[in-house]
Amino acid sequence: MKMTIEPVSAFSSLDVLVAMDEGLFSAEGLDLTMASRESRDIRSTTEGTLSSPVTNQGRLHERGDASMFQG
Numbered sequence: 001m002k003m004t005i006e007p008v009s010a011f012s013s014l015d016v017l018v019a020m021d022e023g024l025f026s027a028e029g030l031d032l033t034m035a036s037r038e039s040r041d042i043r044s045t046t047e048g049t050l051s052s053p054v055t056n057q058g059r060l061h062e063r064g065d066a067s068m069f070q071g
Contacts, residue, residue, distance in 0.1 A: 002031040006058070006066045035066045 007013045013034065019025060025032040037060065060066040 001029060002033075003067045004033050004035050004065070006060045007034055007037060035060050 005016070008016050016032075016034065020032060020034075
């Protein structure tokens with residue numbers, strides 16, 4: 001099964017990158033790729049507030065460029 005995910009903000013996607021490198025996704029039959037973010041997908045933290053923080057997670061998923069995201 002082919003799946004495209006968004007880069008994970010936590011730990012700069014390290015958990016996913018290590019799992020990909022170790023072949024953990026392949027062992028489960030997943031052909032996983034990580035979508036690239038364009039500059040328009042990244043918002044400044046000055047746009048957020050305490051009650052509505054800025055997050056870039058989910059933007060590629062909302063647009064249909066990724067199958068899922070980890071929020």
